[in-house]
Amino acid sequence: MSDVDEIPSGHTVNLLRWCDEIPDKLHLELRNYLYSFEFYLDNKSWRASVHRYRPGKTRYAHFRQTDDLLADSGWHCSFCFRYLSEFVFKMKAYSHVDRVRFSYYLKPSRIQRVICKGEDLFDMLPEEYTFQEIIAKLGPIPSSYSAVHLPRYVLENDNQYTYLLPGNCERESG
16 A cells, blocks of 8 residues: 555565565555655655555555565655646645745746755755754755666656656646
8 A cells, every 4th residue: 555656666566476474564665756766865765565455454554554664665756747737736735735835936937946956845854853864864855867776667668757767857837
């Protein structure tokens, strides 16, 4: 169970399919990206999970349910949209509306500039738990132009997903 932007790798799906004794609940550790696969954040995404189905008991939950974690299981790409209008929609959505402190945050030209630089759309401090982690993540996210360890489907269908690939930060207005 996961959000649509949390994608397990084919290797992970096959491993889980072929193994007989996986835990009833298992979190997937995903590589965290922001805006595209150019801006790698960390590997701390763990909310995606696999559950052994139990009628009447299996429920979706977006919190830590177990300490069992399968490392390097796929990708979590937040705010990885094709159209600038999708960024505006997400920024105005209920879970983010309190972060839009100024109306100019929603200007498409600003959004385009911010995502190409790997900066924070909301001009906020990183969401971390220690000062050391906050300081380490201050400023723009370093660019990576490597396509190693990216989803095979995206690479094989690059004409459809150019905006997700490193070096292609320009978005369509939509």
